Amino acid sequence: MSFQATELDLKAIRQSKALAADMVEAAGSGHPGTPISLAPAAYLLYQYVMNTNPKDPKWLGRDRFVLSAGHASALQYVQLFLAGYGIEMEDLKKLRQSGGLLTGHPEYGVQPGIEVTTGPLGTGVAAAVGMAMEQRRLRGMLDSSAPLGKSPFDHYVYVISGEGCLQEGIGYEACSLAGTQKLGNLIYLYDDNQISIEDDVKIAFNEDIRARFESQGWHYQEVNWLRSDGSYAEDLTALYAAITAAKAETERPSLIKLRTIIGWPSPSKQNHGAIHGAPLGASELAGLKDALGMNHDQSFVVSPEVLQATRENAALRARKAYEAWIERFEAWQQANPEGAELLRRLQAGKLPEGLEQVLPKFEAGKALATRAASGKVINALADAMPELWGGSADLAGSNNTDMKAELSFAPLEHGTKSWQTSPYGRNLHFGVREHGMAGVMNGIAVSGLTRPYGGTFFVFSDFMRGAVRLAALMGLPVTYVWTHDSVGVGEDGPTHQPVETLASYRAMPGIAVVRPADAEETAWAWLEVLRRRGPAGLVLTRQGVPNPGRVESGLAPASEVARGGYVLKDFGENPQVLLLATGSEVSLALQAGQVLFEEGIVARIVNLPCLEWFEEQDQAYRDSVIPPRVRARVSIEAGVAMPWYKYLGDAGVPVSIETFGKPNSGAENFKFFGFTVENVVAKAKESLAKAKA
Secondary structure (H helix, E strand, O other), X not given: OOOOOOHHHHHHHHXXXXXXXXXXXXXXXXXXXXXXXXXXXXXXXXXXXXOOOOOOOOOOOOOEEEEXXXXXXXXXXXXXXXXXXXXXXXXXXXXXXXXXXXXXXXXXXXXXXXXXXOOOOOHHHHHHHHHHHHHHHHHHHHOOOOOOOOOOOOOOEEEEEOHHHHHOHHHHHHHHHHHHHOOOOEEEEEEEOOEEOOEEHHHOOOOOHHHXXXXXXXXXXXXXXXXXXXXXXXXXXHHHHHHHHHHHOOOOXXXXXXXXXOOOOOOOOOOOHHHOOOXXXXXXXXXXXXXXXXXXOOOOOOOHHHHHHHHHHHHHHHHHHHHHHHHXXXXXXXXXXXXXXXXXXXXXXXXXXXHHHXXXXXXXXXXXXXXXXXHHHHHHHOOOOOOEEEEEOOOHHHHOOOOOOOOEEOOHHHXXXXXXXEOOOOEEEXXXXXXXXXXXXXXXHOOOOOEEEEEEEHHHHHHHHHHHHHHHHHOOOOEEEEXXXXXXXXXXXXXXXXXXXXXXXXXXXXXXXXXXXXXHHHHHHHHHHHHHOOOEEEEOOOOOEOOOOOOOOOOOOHHHHHHOOEEEEEOOOOOOEEEEEOOOHHHHHHHHHHHHHHOOOOEEEEEOOOHHHHHHOXXXXXXXXXXXXXXXXXXXXXXOOHHXXXXXXXXXXXXXXXXXXXXXXXXXXXXXXXXXXXXHHHHHXXXXXXXXO
């Protein structure tokens, strides 16, 4: 079926261009170029292509749209306004302004119709890949036998970007993974305007886009609005045909390279870097409106017939799409009562009942690396939590992220000797793509229906940071399995030994950094992460750590990890010194506490696996764990001491690492950096002396 724009469509597009320019002009800052030139494409998607519902933006059956070029937010906001998403003219007038609804970049949970926060370039592309993967996983979990396109869980994911998203490494990583996964439900509209902030992109970017995407396994098409004779025509018929062809391609993700002129038809700033990221200015804005056939003395103009027609059209299409979908959905519910019950639980954000009983049991007294304990937890949870799925950045064996009894999420032909595959599997293989992994996990997690996790060595979490920050900003239920957490990594040397990483992630708002002390605490930490439904990083050891019997050893139960910090053991009444520790250093604190006790000094061992959770507790509880009256304190953690000074007070002393690591064995490193019983005891006495001075 072909498409031909009506006169009213063309009028709406002209007014969309002017609106976007007016919004940026009123804000005094922003990015008008792409919203002006891509207005026809965005209008086509919202008014004639995508199945959406302005009255129910979270409708399960909707298509998803991601503006990866998030700086061009006015492009999407105008179309949400025209389609009736609850954004009104007064909102457009307050773009990027204090108290306004419309922020400079689209934000998940802030504006209606925004699927994911974008802005850092390339992250939206990765999120769109994650959304496409999640759609396939949900289908496999709930309705795997339905013919393609007939399930209520089938939908498309559309993403728009410019050159910047393709220049960012995360964009390349995500697109490579999408091609490998054969995500036929992903349609990518690439705005090839060849302009960035520094003007012509050829100074830094001149790739053969077709060769790149076809080599990655994508379906590739081109639509050129810039004709060979130099004229320019916004050919919506050709673009609609390309989108139709992309939808028909079920075996590969699709890229449509759309050649545009940025800012067209702005008279003197079109096709120039100056229009990318600054208001047009009064003269240029007037010239744009003249070129559009509009009155340049008027601002924020949308004619009543345009607004009525676009909102009625969007509502009519939504109603038709919803009616067709609800028929499929109700039939599925009747045929799949267990699946329907599972979906209701997932939509309610609830965990299965009795999950505590599913947690694995660990042999008391037997040392075990917390990464190994985490792997046992994942496998114990697998049957009870079908929504749990994940993998690692090519480190499954080291991160212990694989579910032993499950197939890998990949096309059948990508199976290997080590990994049997299914398009609907649960073991994710992200390849050596840490940033891409984190961005994809964001896209998986935004619906809240499944619980993704992804692993790598803790030191490589630096590669993930931009996407982790977005997960924290959005409050997404993603779990990072960060192993090899300290100089205990050993012989790999300082390149692989994180010393500053704990402090840097603790500095990031909105994410819980959890460093459990032993196997049992690892299990309870996993449970608490799942209960909280926010982003969390589990920071786990490579080396074995003691797993003492809690009751037999007089230790507090591991379930106390939920408080973030707790009194693990008092060596007597009225403690004189507090030993504050996390992770593998907790056992060292216990040993030092025993020596101090034998010398007549009463120590309290405070285990602080998650400072963020601990800070959520009320002041009375925190003071009960770290009594203000006890000024003698020692922090013991194999990293920089920066996070600990607020707890150490004026007399406290850290046992920490303030340089990069050494290419020694893990045991040699701990000794070299002073993580010994003797040194902790000495530091405790030093702190006691300071407290008495």
